[in-house]
Amino acid sequence: MIEESEQQPEDLEAALDRIARTDAIGVTLRKAEEYAAKAREALALFPECEIRSLLIETASYSASRER
């Protein structure tokens, strides 16, 4: 239906239902956490300091934010 661009109003609900049933959002969020972990690891060679800690926290935020 996407390829034909002929969606009906009920198609959106069907698509969202399919996303929920297949845990597509969970898969995406777990992938995001993998990237966030790589971001945190990249800062390992910097000496410990406040701004490094804040950047590490920002990486955690990027994968856990709600808006």
Add this chain to the structure above:
Amino acid sequence: MSKPGEAGLKALADYLAQDMRVCNQVIVARMQSPVALIPQLAAHLVAAGGKRLRPLLTLAAARLCGYDNQDGKQRHVEIAACVEFIHTATLLHDDVVDESQLRRGLASANAIFGNKASVLVGDFLFARAFQILTADASLDVMAILSAASATLAEGEVMQMTTQNDLSTSVDQYLQVIYGKTAALFAAACEAGAVIGESSPEWREALRVYGANLGMAFQLVDDALDYAADQAVLGKEVEMTSGKGKSPCRFWRRMNPEARKTAFSGAV
């Protein structure tokens, strides 16, 4: 209750509050023009707020690498403003391409001022960004941010050309989000490292940090489009425009059974 890390972002903004204040002043000053519609439209987007995460990254990277602006210059602030201009220009263009009516919970610039004005003011902001770069006169910073600007455009074109194509692979999807989001995060951090006169190792580490942060950020952004209440997020959930975020394509991309290619560490 705050989520893990949320306090960290606020703490980063608080830590850099003085730099961000100056950065905001630079943004307002640099978007002025005798052509009244330009500052009027730009102010609409700037006033809508947003996290200002990209300029914060430039400021943070510069400070992490020891930039202390004791020379009286404000290079980190100027380049942070430049990064925000590049980002804002792409937002203006994206909302036209996507026919979006909402941005950050408010009417989008194209909804208020029309598509032509949004495209042209976006062009102005890109041009202004490159004026800031030439004034800074660092070939390294110019190379980083001009390359990121080209990658941003490539990401948007790739997104457009893969729309409505259900054979788009996960790797292609990751390429799109690297181009449209992560490349500028990486450049924002790397430019800050250059301003801080960092070692090549630190510069590369900050580039990698920014790229991975951007990937995480955009993945969550896409997931939030379908998991969060539309009004809370301030965006629209669409499935008919064929853009990269349509829920059917999102399902197809992220459904473990439907995936043809495995996720790979793209960065």
